[in-house]
Every structure is written in structure tokens, then in C-alpha cells.
Amino acid sequence: MTIAKFQELKQAERDLRRQIILDAALTLFAAKDFRSVTVREIARQAGVSIGTIYNYYPNLTELFLDVFLDCAEEITHLLDDLAPISAPRLETLSIRYISYLNDHMTFYQMMSHFMLGGDLSPEANRKLDIKMKELLNRFESTLLEADRKTDARLTAHALFSALNGIMISYARYPGKTDADIRRHTLRLAGIIAAVFTSHIAERP
Numbered sequence: 001m002t003i004a005k006f007q008e009l010k011q012a013e014r015d016l017r018r019q020i021i022l023d024a025a026l027t028l029f030a031a032k033d034f035r036s037v038t039v040r041e042i043a044r045q046a047g048v049s050i051g052t053i054y055n056y057y058p059n060l061t062e063l064f065l066d067v068f069l070d071c072a073e074e075i076t077h078l079l080d081d082l083a084p085i086s087a088p089r090l091e092t093l094s095i096r097y098i099s100y101l102n103d104h105m106t107f108y109q110m111m112s113h114f115m116l117g118g119d120l121s122p123e124a125n126r127k128l129d130i131k132m133k134e135l136l137n138r139f140e141s142t143l144l145e146a147d148r149k150t151d152a153r154l155t156a157h158a159l160f161s162a163l164n165g166i167m168i169s170y171a172r173y174p175g176k177t178d179a180d181i182r183r184h185t186l187r188l189a190g191i192i193a194a195v196f197t198s199h200i201a202e203r204p
Helices: 003-029 039-046 050-056 060-080 089-103 105-115 122-146 152-170 178-202
Strands: none
Touching (some): 060 089, 060 105, 089 122
16 A cells, blocks of 8 residues: 555545534534534544544544534535425525525524624634635625626625624524524514515616
């Protein structure tokens, strides 16, 4: 076996172990708030030692960020595939985004945590900024399709903020079932998309 092939196999093994750790963390996050999950619990769920986790991540915040970045990449790819259907693309994007947040509450909670000033290293902040810009690019490109003259970047920020505001207001509304919340937040996403579409249409 060549040295290059050996190094390739070692990297593949390392990547697989990292994914096992992230999958274990996501499993735990589905059962409890991510901020209450411990390294010991993740290690037990992943079937690895605590030391192994610290070989990959200097602290839990960096691990949380990796989980978030994986989810951000997933939703970004989902927003890439907005094939023309009966609904306008801006409505499709808005509903698909809110649907993802309903199905992946941990992603939404982590985004709120990091946007409000999670304790990240400069390198981690750089990775977060890159991934969030990639996500916002999907909002911007969809808005540009609607109107090439609009300030698409600024409007993308406004749309992104409005959609996230839906979840801030209703994601954990007291006395409502998950089905009630999904139905209501998707309805609101459609209204917001219509408002933004109307705003673009009314531009001189």
C-alpha cells in the first residue's frame, strides 16, 4: 500500500468517526435541548470515548457548530432545487424554508444561539459566516429572478429575518400541537412571500 493510499484511508476513517459523533449529537438533540447535552452523553451515544470527541473538537460549542453547518448545507441544497411548479418560486422558497425549520428545530435553535453571539473562535466565526452567506445567496437569487432591479441582497436579509421571526413567535407556542404550529407557520410563510412579491411588483 502506498503512503498516499494509507493517508487517504486514514482520512476516510477520521471522517467516518466524525460523522458518527455528529449523528449521535443530532439524535440527542432530537430528545432534549442541545445546550443541555453533555460530552459524556454524546460519547456514550456514539460508542466512543470522551477523549475521542476532544480529539475532534476542543469544546462542545465547536461540535454544535459542526452540526449546525451540516444542517445549513442541507437546507441550502434543498433551496437550490426550486423547479417551477404551480406556486411562485418565492412562495416555494419561503414554505420550504419554514418546513425545514419545523422538521429541524435544533437547526433553528442553534442558528438563534450563534446569531445572538455564541462563543466561537475566529476560525469558527469565519466558517459560520461563509455558510450563512451561501444560504442567503439562495434567497437573493430567487428575488433577482422576480425583479432584476431590486436591491436583492438587502431584500433577502429582510425576507430571511421575517421568516425566522415566524419561528421566534410560534415555534413553541403554548397549548398548540406540532401539527397546529406547522400549519400556522406555513400559512404565515405564504403570506410573507405574498407581501414581498407584491412589494417587488409595485416597484417603479
